[in-house]
Amino acid sequence: MEPVIQMNNICKTFKVLNRKTGIKGAVQNLFSRDYKEIKAVDDISLTINAGEMVGYLGPNGAGKSTTIKVMTGILEPTSGNILVNGRVPYKNRSVNAQDIGVVFGQRSQLWWALPVIESFRILKEVYAIPDDVYKKNMQMFSDLVNVENLYNKPVREMSLGQRTLCDILSSFLHNPGIVFLDEPTIGLDVSMKSKIRYLISELNKEKGTTIILTTHDMGDVDALAKRIIIIDQGKMIYDDNIAHLKTFFGAYRTIKITLPNEQFDGADEEKKAKFIADITSQIIAKNEKARNIHVSLDESELSILVPEAEVPLIEVLSTSQEILPVKDVQIAEISTESIIRKIYEGNESKSKLLSSEVKEKAE
Amino acid sequence: MNSTKRELPFRRYLAFSRASFLETLTFRASLLLSLGGSLIYTAVVCFLWKSIFNSAGTEIVNGMTYPMTLAYVAIAGAVTSSMTIYLVWDIGRDIQSGTIALWFVKPLDYFTMNLFNSVSVIVFSFFINVVPVFILVEILVGWQIPFGINILWFVLSVFLGVIINFCLDFMVGTICLHTQSIWGINIMKEVVVSVLSGVTVPLAFFPDALRQVMMFLPFQAIFNTPLTLMITPNPSTELLIRSFSIQIFWIIVLVIAAKSFFKVSSRVITINGG
Numbered sequence: 001m002e003p004v005i006q007m008n009n010i011c012k013t014f015k016v017l018n019r020k021t022g023i024k025g026a027v028q029n030l031f032s033r034d035y036k037e038i039k040a041v042d043d044i045s046l047t048i049n050a051g052e053m054v055g056y057l058g059p060n061g062a063g064k065s066t067t068i069k070v071m072t073g074i075l076e077p078t079s080g081n082i083l084v085n086g087r088v089p090y091k092n093r094s095v096n097a098q099d100i101g102v103v104f105g106q107r108s109q110l111w112w113a114l115p116v117i118e119s120f121r122i123l124k125e126v127y128a129i130p131d132d133v134y135k136k137n138m139q140m141f142s143d144l145v146n147v148e149n150l151y152n153k154p155v156r157e158m159s160l161g162q163r164t165l166c167d168i169l170s171s172f173l174h175n176p177g178i179v180f181l182d183e184p185t186i187g188l189d190v191s192m193k194s195k196i197r198y199l200i201s202e203l204n205k206e207k208g209t210t211i212i213l214t215t216h217d218m219g220d221v222d223a224l225a226k227r228i229i230i231i232d233q234g235k236m237i238y239d240d241n242i243a244h245l246k247t248f249f250g251a252y253r254t255i256k257i258t259l260p261n262e263q264f265d266g267a268d269e270e271k272k273a274k275f276i277a278d279i280t281s282q283i284i285a286k287n288e289k290a291r292n293i294h295v296s297l298d299e300s301e302l303s304i305l306v307p308e309a310e311v312p313l314i315e316v317l318s319t320s321q322e323i324l325p326v327k328d329v330q331i332a333e334i335s336t337e338s339i340i341r342k343i344y345e346g347n348e349s350k351s352k353l354l355s356s357e358v359k360e361k362a363e
Numbered sequence: 364m365n366s367t368k369r370e371l372p373f374r375r376y377l378a379f380s381r382a383s384f385l386e387t388l389t390f391r392a393s394l395l396l397s398l399g400g401s402l403i404y405t406a407v408v409c410f411l412w413k414s415i416f417n418s419a420g421t422e423i424v425n426g427m428t429y430p431m432t433l434a435y436v437a438i439a440g441a442v443t444s445s446m447t448i449y450l451v452w453d454i455g456r457d458i459q460s461g462t463i464a465l466w467f468v469k470p471l472d473y474f475t476m477n478l479f480n481s482v483s484v485i486v487f488s489f490f491i492n493v494v495p496v497f498i499l500v501e502i503l504v505g506w507q508i509p510f511g512i513n514i515l516w517f518v519l520s521v522f523l524g525v526i527i528n529f530c531l532d533f534m535v536g537t538i539c540l541h542t543q544s545i546w547g548i549n550i551m552k553e554v555v556v557s558v559l560s561g562v563t564v565p566l567a568f569f570p571d572a573l574r575q576v577m578m579f580l581p582f583q584a585i586f587n588t589p590l591t592l593m594i595t596p597n598p599s600t601e602l603l604i605r606s607f608s609i610q611i612f613w614i615i616v617l618v619i620a621a622k623s624f625f626k627v628s629s630r631v632i633t634i635n636g637g
Binding site: 094114 | 374377379381382385386389462467471472630
């Protein structure tokens with residue numbers, strides 16, 4: 001596999017004014033030379049190979065967009081070196097542009113007032129796409145998603161989903177080696193999301209295009225990315241495949257036990273807390289390895305979060321049914337979403353996170 | 364993708380001229396309103412200058428007759444309205460909303476792209492606005508404005524004026540990269556251009572000293588040069604050469620200035636962030 005993007009120790013700092021508030025502060029701001037430096041990207045090194053589909057994740061303001069802008073040549077990194085398709089992107093912006101496609105989910109590159117087919121024709125000229133390549137791609141697009149009936153519709157009259165679909169297609173029109181998709185499914189309904197995921201994965205397969213996908217939708221990640229990169233506060237905190245993610249941060253599963261309904265009718269918080277503490281200590285007493293389980297109670301459903309690296313789930317389950325009146329049992333996997341959330345919220349205390357995780361699951 | 368393939372220079376930019384032309388055609392109502400505005404403006408300046416000439420009591424004021432003045436002012440108005448394409452706002456909006464990033468990731472030069480984008484709209488709008496106004500003026504003054512080779516010089520010179528105006532607009536728009544705000548600076552530019560270019564009052568009516576200074580500025584090359592060529596029945600070769608060479612001189616200077624200013628300024632985003 002040959003690398004198409006190579007970043008070594010990339011840093012990007014922005015100078016921003018230390019703004020003061022109020023009228024006096026606003027006047028002072030006009031003359032202020034008091035800048036502070038913000039590290040948007042802090043020492044990131046990565047290699048992305050041809051044909052890979054990479055999910056690029058991070059909380060809002062983590063530096064994702066900045067990294068994308070460095071890769072596309074819009075921004076010049078403060079330090080470090082970067083090669084995209086063997087070129088330095090910010091030095092050869094125009095040449096680099098011929099080989100990449102970009103979709104910003106919140107902005108359209110299509111001509112607002114014109115039928116979408118006109119935008120495709122313009123892009124054909126902009127990228128100097130030969131006729132046969134253009135025809136072949138248009139044919140492929142209509143085979144993948146049924147879009148011909150949209151071609152004569154002005155972009156401004158399209159729904160967000162139709163527009164996004166066309167935006168994604170238009171970014172593949174010139175056979176770019178790399179396509180950057182920045183939140184492509186933002187604001188779309190479930191069926192459109194799945195259509196777009198299908199389209200992206202097919203384009204990646206058929207054309208062997210490298211795809212860098214930033215998103216906040218874990219559905220996108222689960223459906224598309226094999227490898228994920230997570231950054232937070234400008235620093236890379238994870239770069240590996242998605243299957244590894246679950247074991248890397250500890251494999252957790254939750255046992256949900258439905259108790260007989262009448263058990264907690266009219267019970268107050270204090271009584272419930274006592275019950276939880278009681279159950280926890282009973283399980284630990286029977287099985288020493290289960291000391292890190294976390295129990296919570298919601299109506300008549302008891303959730304036990306089990307760290308599987310320490311204790312097999314099945315052991316906890318059998319212990320619980322010895323001491324509890326079990327009506328029904330369910331076992332829930334921890335989702336990618338909750339793992340990512342745990343990573344984002346990393347510095348908060350573990351137990352608090354886990355309990356919130358369980359609560360959300362119950363909802 | 365084979366980017367080294369031989370292609371016509373500017374071919375990829377012609378697509379933009381075509382697109383913006385098509386976009387203009389989409390908004391029919393706006394075209395008619397713009398023409399209506401030009402015709403009303405003509406009627407207003409017709410009465411205004413008629414009363415000025417009446418109160419002056421002579422046929423010729425500052426070397427200009429009433430028909431010449433009316434033609435100058437009314438057509439200046441029509442040319443202005445066809446040149447008003449809100450380029451500064453467009454660039455400002457591109458910058459403020461960050462849409463400019465979409466242009467930076469395309470194999471295009473932003474200046475050239477905008478130029479081709481604008482020119483087709485202006486040429487089209489020129490025919491929509493200026494031709495009817497010209498006919499109206501001729502009717503009002505009883506066909507006293509010569510209709511011959513002077514029209515060709517006028518059209519040619521307007522075209523050069525369009526490019527000069529484009530460069531100025533582009534530079535003002537670029538300022539937005541530094542200030543993130545465009546309102547005040549654009550209002551100021553519009554006032555300066557409309558006064559110093561001769562749109563509001565023909566340059567012949569300015570005091571001598573001031574006119575001398577204005578002749579050294581690029582603004583008069585936008586409107587005053589083509590309009591003077593239009594109302595002059597038999598322009599001397601010397602006047603033609605001087606007019607066109609001044610315009611071409613300003614085009615060269617301003618294209619270089621606008622492109623380098625944008626290049627320097629776009630480093631602001633590449634360095635300070637967008």
